[in-house]
Amino acid sequence: MSKESDRLFAQPLAQVPDFAFNEDVVRVFPDMIKRSVPGYPTIVENLGVLAAQFAQPHSVLYDLGCSLGAVTQALRRHVRSDGCRVIAVDNSTAMVERCREYLNGQDSMFQELLPVEVIEGDILALEFQPTSVVALNFTLQFIAPEQRLALLGRIRQALLPGGALILSEKLRFNDSEEHALLTELHVAFKRANGYSELEIAQKRSAIENVMKPDSLEEHRERLLAAGFSKVVPWFQCLNFASLIALP
Ligand SMILES: C[S@@+](CC[C@H](N)C(=O)[O-])C[C@H]1O[C@@H](n2cnc3c(N)ncnc32)[C@H](O)[C@@H]1O
């Protein structure tokens, strides 16, 4: 994985462009996401542990919005069910190219890894195969809000009995004091990870038009409306959380 550190927003920009998963972001992405998302390494590793509990033999596991394939690699470390394979999907050409390189590197170092197919495409246009595990790790927040319910409905329809969707997201909070406190604590987390006030402010304006977080209540209601029977939060660190949704 690239060790390059994230300095993308370190210099003052005359106009901050909307955030995009382009070549510049890809180069620094492992550093960016670890320094920006509290609990990210814990979420990714344990996503593998959870997936191993829900994976059904001879089924497909999806990593939707796979970026550089961190979740796919965790699935490969933990899932032991017979005959499973991973389909990893992302619509950023730069991400998909680098993801394939990393996974090929893993292939050449270890034997008996789950087979992986990396697809460059829009998850909104994906024809889902019957699946036992679907991971949406910080991806739904980048999907247009009006498209989210239909996507979750299609995932629910494809899920096999005994399977699960694992959904990780940045949260907003309906209570304004709670929202302000956790937002300020997230800024403190970024500061503690070496980001300057300028970097934090410019990144905030870069993502505000492209990333629209929901509240925990909105997620729960939407997942139930999509046909899931149970929603179980399993992790929260500041304003970032991960949920298990059962079919
Ligand atoms: C925050 S990153 C996900 C991080 C990754 N899952 C991980 O755990 O390291 C969001 C990813 O979703 C992808 N994405 C956003 N909208 C998408 C869409 N409609 N179809 C496919 N991928 C999408 C972006 O290109 C980006 O790589």
Ligand SMILES: O=C(O)C(=O)C[C@]1(C(=O)O)C=C[C@@H](O)C=C1
């Ligand atoms: O809220 C932020 O500041 C973030 O940087 C969050 C977030 C995310 O949750 O995906 C946004 C974009 C980058 O991909 C990395 C992290």
